[in-house]
Amino acid sequence: MASVRLKTFVPGPAMAPPLVSSGVIGWMRINLFNSSLNSVLTVVALFFLYKALPPMISWAFLDAAWLAPSPEHEGACWAFIINKFRVLMVGLYPGELVWRPMAVAAIVVILSVLTVARKLSTRLLIILWYTLPVVLFFIINGGILGLPKVEQSLWGGLMLSMGLAVVGILLSIPFGILLALGRRSRLAVVRTLCTGIIECIRGVPLITILFMASVMLPIFLPQGVNINNLLRVQIGIILFSSAYMAEVVRGGLQAIPVGQFEAAGSLGLNAFQTMVFVVLPQALRHVVPSLIGRCVALFKDTSLVIIVGLLDFLGMVKASSQDPQWLGYDAEAYVFCAFVYWIICFSMSRYGRSIERRNQW
Amino acid sequence: MYLKKIVVFLCVSFLALGSTGLASTLEDVKARGVLNCGISEGVPGFSIPDSSGRWVGFDVDMARAVAAAVLKDGEKIKFVSLASKQKIVAVSSGQVDLTSRTTTWTLKRDAKQGVDFTTIVFYDGQGFMIPKSMGVTSAKDLDGASVCVTAGTTSELNVADFARANNIKFEIVVFDGKKEALNAYASGRCDVFTTDISQLASLRSTLAKPQDHLILPEVLSKEPLSPLVRHGDNQWKDIVTWVINGLIAAEEHGITKANVLEIKATSKNPVVQRMLGKSGDTGSYLGLDKDWMVRAIQTVGNYGEIYQRHFGPDTRLNIPRGINNLWTKGGQHYALPIR
Numbered sequence A: 001m002a003s004v005r006l007k008t009f010v011p012g013p014a015m016a017p018p019l020v021s022s023g024v025i026g027w028m029r030i031n032l033f034n035s036s037l038n039s040v041l042t043v044v045a046l047f048f049l050y051k052a053l054p055p056m057i058s059w060a061f062l063d064a065a066w067l068a069p070s071p072e073h074e075g076a077c078w079a080f081i082i083n084k085f086r087v088l089m090v091g092l093y094p095g096e097l098v099w100r101p102m103a104v105a106a107i108v109v110i111l112s113v114l115t116v117a118r119k120l121s122t123r124l125l126i127i128l129w130y131t132l133p134v135v136l137f138f139i140i141n142g143g144i145l146g147l148p149k150v151e152q153s154l155w156g157g158l159m160l161s162m163g164l165a166v167v168g169i170l171l172s173i174p175f176g177i178l179l180a181l182g183r184r185s186r187l188a189v190v191r192t193l194c195t196g197i198i199e200c201i202r203g204v205p206l207i208t209i210l211f212m213a214s215v216m217l218p219i220f221l222p223q224g225v226n227i228n229n230l231l232r233v234q235i236g237i238i239l240f241s242s243a244y245m246a247e248v249v250r251g252g253l254q255a256i257p258v259g260q261f262e263a264a265g266s267l268g269l270n271a272f273q274t275m276v277f278v279v280l281p282q283a284l285r286h287v288v289p290s291l292i293g294r295c296v297a298l299f300k301d302t303s304l305v306i307i308v309g310l311l312d313f314l315g316m317v318k319a320s321s322q323d324p325q326w327l328g329y330d331a332e333a334y335v336f337c338a339f340v341y342w343i344i345c346f347s348m349s350r351y352g353r354s355i356e357r358r359n360q361w
Numbered sequence B: 001m002y003l004k005k006i007v008v009f010l011c012v013s014f015l016a017l018g019s020t021g022l023a024s025t026l027e028d029v030k031a032r033g034v035l036n037c038g039i040s041e042g043v044p045g046f047s048i049p050d051s052s053g054r055w056v057g058f059d060v061d062m063a064r065a066v067a068a069a070v071l072k073d074g075e076k077i078k079f080v081s082l083a084s085k086q087k088i089v090a091v092s093s094g095q096v097d098l099t100s101r102t103t104t105w106t107l108k109r110d111a112k113q114g115v116d117f118t119t120i121v122f123y124d125g126q127g128f129m130i131p132k133s134m135g136v137t138s139a140k141d142l143d144g145a146s147v148c149v150t151a152g153t154t155s156e157l158n159v160a161d162f163a164r165a166n167n168i169k170f171e172i173v174v175f176d177g178k179k180e181a182l183n184a185y186a187s188g189r190c191d192v193f194t195t196d197i198s199q200l201a202s203l204r205s206t207l208a209k210p211q212d213h214l215i216l217p218e219v220l221s222k223e224p225l226s227p228l229v230r231h232g233d234n235q236w237k238d239i240v241t242w243v244i245n246g247l248i249a250a251e252e253h254g255i256t257k258a259n260v261l262e263i264k265a266t267s268k269n270p271v272v273q274r275m276l277g278k279s280g281d282t283g284s285y286l287g288l289d290k291d292w293m294v295r296a297i298q299t300v301g302n303y304g305e306i307y308q309r310h311f312g313p314d315t316r317l318n319i320p321r322g323i324n325n326l327w328t329k330g331g332q333h334y335a336l337p338i339r
Helices: A023-031 A036-062 A079-090 A099-117 A122-141 A157-183 A188-202 A206-220 A229-254 A258-266 A271-286 A288-308 A313-320 A330-359 B002-021 B025-032 B058-071 B084-092 B107-112 B155-165 B178-186 B197-204 B234-252 B260-266 B270-275 B292-300 B303-311
Strands: B035-040 B077-082 B115-117 B122-124 B126-131 B146-150 B171-175 B192-196 B213-215 B223-225 B228-230
Touching (some): A079 A157, A079 A313, A099 A122, A099 A157, A157 A229, A157 A313, A188 A229, A206 A229, A229 A271, A258 A271, A288 A330, A313 A330, B035 B058, B058 B077, B058 B234, B058 B292, B058 B303, B084 B115, B084 B228, B107 B115, B126 B155, B126 B197, B146 B155, B146 B178, B155 B171, B155 B192, B192 B197, B197 B213, B228 B234, B234 B292
Parallel strands (some): B146 B171, B146 B192
Antiparallel strands (some): B115 B228
């Protein structure tokens, strides 16, 4: 039997794509010069970069004084930031106790890394994040376990900004969820109340709430009754943020089709179980991008506390640039401030993106 | 009608509650062991957190003197940074015992807003800065000069009033912010820059060559700065008033941080002896002990020393004493007799 030899087809090597649509040139053609308008815009943008970048780089790096202010250097004086670094980070917190904010920072960083790396179960993470503020408060405030108490008027800098933001975010999410559920409640009283709260708070700017909390409230309170200024401001921030979170969550709730409720009901789940195990997990998943967006906005909003006299990160940057020993370094101060804010906000939004990608199904 | 009655009832009961809660501030402070003092969030020379996180400045030292007199320790003080809008309410509502925060003493604040001013610690007012190269030493010689001012402040009106009063003409150039106006002045857009004298100094030190600019002695407006306390506690007001007055008196008598104990031991001057508690018992009139003034001076020095430390020629601010000098040296500070 003669063997039949089948001729197999062997494809030759693929031809390289034409030079104009691959590699750097191709990328540029597709992204930068794909129409005459874009070509013009690209050229204009390049021109501006050419004009702006070299002076910026030489100001920030080449001509900068790093360790001590020196008249020979025309550029930035980063020695100012180095000298002021402690007050920028922790405000007026006593120098010998600075290890406490440092420990707190370490805890926050470790917990953030664990969260991002997804090494722990979601339930454990939630428990950890919600015990975090309590632990942090006792470490920073002291007064227990032999730690000397540190007055809240000494708290400041990035520590205060982060604290206000973290507590604000952690507490306003559950409050926001409750308000959102209340707004969809069938009970008229609950619904009206929640709608009223949300709309009242959303109707005024955060500055107004902070002013009310900080300036007006003491006038209404009887003499001798003092609620701590920081606490009042923190409550104001939580209230403000809750109202916005509620609207975000409500958007997610509305996206859940009625079939989900019916299916849950037919499985024998009661209203509470339906909400907690079926509806909310899906609803929250829908609104992760907006929730992260609110968190970033809230972190930036905390810089408004400067108008009620709290020296948060921005407030400390401002005060430091007014120090008679270090006058004239406003540019360095604000550039540093913007850089730190950017790092933190950008990290948050990157994390938000990663959650979104994981949730796609 | 009922509503009105309820509101009135509530107000009255609040007031009643308030008045029962009103202990003497002195007793409160002593019981607490800490003086709560409101200060600004950062005004160069007046109060600023330094690099080690400690409040320093002219206003800060005034408050430390009070703490030293009352609590025997200038460190037993809690500084609360207050925004400008809070500075009156914080005192009138009792959040702080004392506000030492660049506050101008005006009729409305004193009479209508539930606070009492104590005594003037700094006579501020609008002033002029010019390049030294102009060769002018008095603002009255500035006829025809162009002046950089900040929009929306009283600066503009004050400059116009000054020109009219002295029969000279200015060309006023208005800018949105203080920094913009200063930059315009620095780049030669106008001949003169004007704002409050205490700020002129710190703004000048940010210029490329501060030593080439001169602050003229004329003061265009009155901004007497005074610490304030809650209205109605006369004893506490007296304490703050007389501690600061004592610091001025100390300068008149040449009593300094360094020599106060020596002078107390050796001085034969009856006025000095009364002030430092060697003879008589001036402290008891205020509810304090005999050494109240000694401790205040030991802690912060006399008025002149405090001024030198924060505004003197060795600092970058370098504000000339001018009307903030003693009355014997052509200024306005005139210590009342301590007896």
